[in-house]
Amino acid sequence: MLINHKVVYLCKMIIYLIGYMGSGKSTLGKSLADALGFSWIDLDTEFETRYKISIPAFFEKYGENAFRELEHKVLSEFFSASDVVISTGGGTPCFHDNMKLMNQSGITVYLMASPELILSRIEATARKRPVFQLMQGNNSLQNIANHLKSREPFYKLAKITVDAANPNISELKISIQDYNTIIPGV
Ligand code: S3P
Numbered sequence: 566m567l568i569n570h571k572v573v574y575l576c577k578m579i580i581y582l583i584g585y586m587g588s589g590k591s592t593l594g595k596s597l598a599d600a601l602g603f604s605w606i607d608l609d610t611e612f613e614t615r616y617k618i619s620i621p622a623f624f625e626k627y628g629e630n631a632f633r634e635l636e637h638k639v640l641s642e643f644f645s646a647s648d649v650v651i652s653t654g655g656g657t658p659c660f661h662d663n664m665k666l667m668n669q670s671g672i673t674v675y676l677m678a679s680p681e682l683i684l685s686r687i688e689a690t691a692r693k694r695p696v697f698q699l700m701q702g703n704n705s706l707q708n709i710a711n712h713l714k715s716r717e718p719f720y721k722l723a724k725i726t727v728d729a730a731n732p733n734i735s736e737l738k739i740s741i742q743d744y745n746t747i748i749p750g751v
Contacts, residue, residue, distance in 0.1 A: 577647035578603070579671030580741060583664075583720060585713050586655040586694050587686035588678040588729040594652035600734050601741070603648045608657060612639050620654075624695035637661040644670040656696060658719040668722060672744050674737065675723035680710040682730055 580597065582590040591607055598605035613619055616635065623632055636654060640663055643651055651671075658664040658673075667673050678686075684706050687697055700708040725740050727733070 578649075578741075579643065579646055580650045581667045581671055581673045582650065582652045582676060583658045583667070583673055583723055584655065584676035584729060585678060585683050585709075585716065585720075586697060587683045587690070588655075588676040589686070589732065590652040590655075590676055593676060593727075593732050593734075594650050596734055597737065598650040600738055601648075601650065603650050606643065606649055606651045608636070608640060608651060608653045612636060612654075615639060619693075621693040621695045624699075629696075629699075633660040637663060641666070656716070658722075659716050664719045664722050668724065672725065672741055673723040674741075675720045675726045676729040676732065677720070677726050678729035680706055680713055683709050683713070 578601075580601075580603070582594050582597070584590055594605050594607065597603075609620055612623075612635065616623065618626075620632070623635075633656070636657060637660065640651075640653070640657060643649065644666065653663075653667075658667065664673070687694060687709075696712075697709075700712065724744060725737070727737055
């Protein structure tokens with residue numbers, strides 16, 4: 566007879582990492598996928614591979630609305646995936662009901678970063694970020710702060726929030742497992 570023994574089933578899982586550009590979604594995504602034994606998908610890379618064009622080139626040629634439609638299409642193809650960590654693009658949760666759909670199909674994790682941290686990370690990477698380049702005005706920090714504020718209502722719908730300055734994989738793993746654990750008979 567098993568006393569005090571809980572049988573824990575982990576269901577099919579999709580973890581969506583969301584957050585502003587430069588919040589570290591790709592870096593955390595890879596480490597988290599390793600820690601969970603899941604596969605890792607970077608939505609931007611998936612987009613670029615699928616459509617054989619870089620995101621900056623796509624923005625330049627077809628504009629943001631077309632990008633958001635195809636971004637939604639690529640994302641939707643993963644709604645029935647299992648055991649995968651998906652690092653989304655910074656704008657993904659804010660268009661086409663994506664945030665609602667991600668919350669329905671998996672566990673959303675928001676990497677919360679300050680405008681200062683975001684700016685320092687964006688400046689440190691050579692990668693072109695069209696949305697950042699499209700921002701008007703000379704004060705980059707203020708631009709990011711304003712833009713982040715407009716996106717926060719979406720980001721804040723995430724099931725789990727972690728500090729982007731210092732993400733702790735072990736704690737995050739526990740929060741995810743708590744969300745997704747079925748304990749029969751309890
Ligand atoms: C975007 C962020 C980018 C990429 C695209 C649009 C945004 O991804 O999806 O350039 O709207 O914030 P990262 O967050 O990985 O830079």
